[in-house]
Each structure stands twice: as C-alpha cells, then as structure tokens.
Amino acid sequence: MKDREQRGFRTWVEINKDAIRANYRTFRSLLRPEVKFMAVVKSNAYGHGMVEYAKELDSLGADWLGVDELSEAITLRKAGIKKPILVLGFTSPEGFVLASENDISVTISNFTSLNAVSTLKTKLPKIHIKIDTGLHRQGFLLPELPDVLSSLLASRSPLAVEGLYTHFAAAESPSSPYSLEQINQFKLCRDQFMQAGFSLIAHTAGTAATMLLPESHFDMVRVGIGLYGLWPSSEVKQYAEKRIALDPVLSWKAIVGDVKSLKCGDKIGYDLTETVSRDSRVAICGIGYWHGFFRSLSSKGIVGIHGKPAKVLGRVSMDMIVLDVTDIPEVQTGDEVVIIGNSEKNNFSAEVLAETAGTINYEIVTRINPLIPRIYA
Numbered sequence: 088m089k090d091r092e093q094r095g096f097r098t099w100v101e102i103n104k105d106a107i108r109a110n111y112r113t114f115r116s117l118l119r120p121e122v123k124f125m126a127v128v129k130s131n132a133y134g135h136g137m138v139e140y141a142k143e144l145d146s147l148g149a150d151w152l153g154v155d156e157l158s159e160a161i162t163l164r165k166a167g168i169k170k171p172i173l174v175l176g177f178t179s180p181e182g183f184v185l186a187s188e189n190d191i192s193v194t195i196s197n198f199t200s201l202n203a204v205s206t207l208k209t210k211l212p213k214i215h216i217k218i219d220t221g222l223h224r225q226g227f228l229l230p231e232l233p234d235v236l237s238s239l240l241a242s243r244s245p246l247a248v249e250g251l252y253t254h255f256a257a258a259e260s261p262s263s264p265y266s267l268e269q270i271n272q273f274k275l276c277r278d279q280f281m282q283a284g285f286s287l288i289a290h291t292a293g294t295a296a297t298m299l300l301p302e303s304h305f306d307m308v309r310v311g312i313g314l315y316g317l318w319p320s321s322e323v324k325q326y327a328e329k330r331i332a333l334d335p336v337l338s339w340k341a342i343v344g345d346v347k348s349l350k351c352g353d354k355i356g357y358d359l360t361e362t363v364s365r366d367s368r369v370a371i372c373g374i375g376y377w378h379g380f381f382r383s384l385s386s387k388g389i390v391g392i393h394g395k396p397a398k399v400l401g402r403v404s405m406d407m408i409v410l411d412v413t414d415i416p417e418v419q420t421g422d423e424v425v426i427i428g429n430s431e432k433n434n435f436s437a438e439v440l441a442e443t444a445g446t447i448n449y450e451i452v453t454r455i456n457p458l459i460p461r462i463y464a
Contacts, residue, residue: 097341097342097344097373098378099341099461100135100340100455100459100460101462102136102139102461103335103464104463105334106334107143108147110313110315110316110334111126111144113331114310114314115148117297117298119304122304122306124149125309126144126149126152126314127154127310128144128153128159129154131457133452135336135461136463137162138162141168145168151172152168152170153173154173154176155174155175156174157174157178157179157186161189164189164191173194173250174186174191174192174193174194178193180199183207183210183212187210192215193212194217195214196219196227198238201238205242213249214248214249214250215248216248218253218273219253221269221272222254222255223256236279248287249287251287251289252289255269255291255296258293267300270303290307291303291305293308293310293311293319294312294313295319295323296308297310297313298327298331299323316333316336316337335429337428339428340423340425340426341373342423343372344372345420346370347371349363356385356400356402356409363400368412368413368418369413370397370412370422373407375403375405375407376403379456380408380426381446383445383446384440386400386401388403388408388440389439390408391433392423395415397411410424
C-alpha cells in the first residue's frame, strides 16, 4: 500500500469503506422502515477504529450508536458525533451528570444505579432500563420489576426513561427455543411499562437475532459483529449465508523484515520449541502477541505471502514471528504479509485464525492493538 510505504508502517490495518456500506445496507434491508438501527461501535469498533467507524456509520444513516462505557461515548462526542449514543455497560453514578451534559443515554441495570439517578435533582441523563430475561448477566430480574416501576414512578424528578431492553443468551444457536422464551418474557415486561404510562424504545436484537428473528426487532436493533462483515457464529452462517451476504471489512497486514536460510535440524525461537525437518528458508515478520497475534498460534498459525500460506515456526514472541517460506522462493525483504484478509488465491480470514487459536472471531479482531494504524479507503 502506497500510504504505508510513505509512512514507514511495518504493520497496519486496512478498512474497506465499500464493505462497511454494503454490510449496513444488508442489515437495513432486513428491517421494517420504522425500526431504528443502532450501530454498535464498542471496544474500538471491534478493533476497526471507533471514531472513524462511527463517522462512517453516521454518514450512512445509523440512528443510534452503541458503546460499552461512558469514556467511549465522550470520545465520540468530542469527535463531533451528534447521533444518539447509548452506553450499554455499567456507568458509575458519578458519571450521570457528565452523561447528561453530553446528551448520552445510560443503561440502568441495578437498584444502586436506579436509586442514584432517581435522587438527582438536575442534569438527569436519559436512561434505558435493562431487564435480565435469561442471560443472567446485566439487568433487573423479572420478580424485581414491580419495585423498579415503583421506584421510577416515585422519583423526585421525572426521569427520562427512554428505552427498555434485554440481551439474548443463545441467539447464535438458531435451533434453540431459548430466544423465543426470552422474547415472551420481554413482552410481558414491556407491557408493564406501557401500562404504567411509559413510552419508550424497546430493543432486544443483536446481530444474530436481527438476521434470524424478525419478531425480536421491536423498535430498534443493535447490530455489532455483522456490521464488520463477520458472522456471530458458524451456526448462524450456515443457516443464513444463502440469503444474507456479509463482506469482511478489515484486513491486517505487515511486511517481511528479514529472510534467511536454515539447515535441517536447526532450532527456532524462544525455548527452541521447533526444529526444522528440512533445509528451510524463513521470513521474519515484525508482529507478535503485543500486536494481537495470539501466542497460542505458535507453531501452527498460517498467514499469507504472495497469496500462498506460510506457517508460523516456533514461538510467537512479543514483536516477531518466524514464517516458513521454503515453498515460496520469491519471498524477499519488504514483501507484504496478509495476517487477516483476502489474497489472490487464499482467504486468510479471522474465522480461520480464530479456529487455529482456539477462540472466536470477535476476540481476534478486538485484540488487534489499537496503536496499529487503521487506514480507511
């Protein structure tokens, strides 16, 4: 990439704006016109660069942005983002005034937070009440709902109860009836809020449910991993890929820093964990676990050079990996290495890398070091 060469990057991430647009349009096409679209950009936009990604989705017409913590929301406001933002994770009561001053909505999921926001006299933030319908993580339990409503109705100041939501536990498993049970529980909760006089945005669906469960769309959906062109699970992909196309947005690349020849029997890397079984040619690439290339990929990770697979030899260290390029004789210093992305002949996907590392694609992309440059094109 010319931009990389000009700036001297040895590793960088490329973000395909056309793919962002295509994925956004794909998910919009699944919704009724009145359903709002929340683009989830938490955790550095799943490793893609939060501010830049949020700006792209803002320009495409996303109705809301979802983040994990208040600091992320403040960063987006400082970057000029004016769309509604919901903090999906816990917000300390000390942050409620700051959220209000910046027109940021917060999640209330426990009585400590509810009591704290109820006693504020001024600068009350807009709140979304989270209900635990079965994930058993964040949220009020169903038997607690009468007390939640009583507290809201008895608050000193009229609270801006803007939304009501829950989170699915098994939406990535299309055959599981659990999500339908959660939807039914959520409907009962929503009805109680409506009967109490609250008019609010009801939302339950993440990426998988947006694809598979139209009955879960309610007033808004929260799309995360799918916006980045990645499937939430292999089960969802198998179930939906014939009617829904996702376009991976992110490519992670680096360059070959050194090339050398080794003799059969030479050992490689820290603790000498690998011995070459033939005369070999190896390439040294300047990435490691500090950059987000998992140590569990030692002696088994595969990357691409000249469109061909190159296996990691020995331990992944903090800042370097050694690659077997014996069967790619044209490799030389300065050549491009594809860690994640498409090449001319092979697909070095986040899913394949995740399977090799023993994890999921979410972790692969979110753990790419945020200091690595993201280049949008």
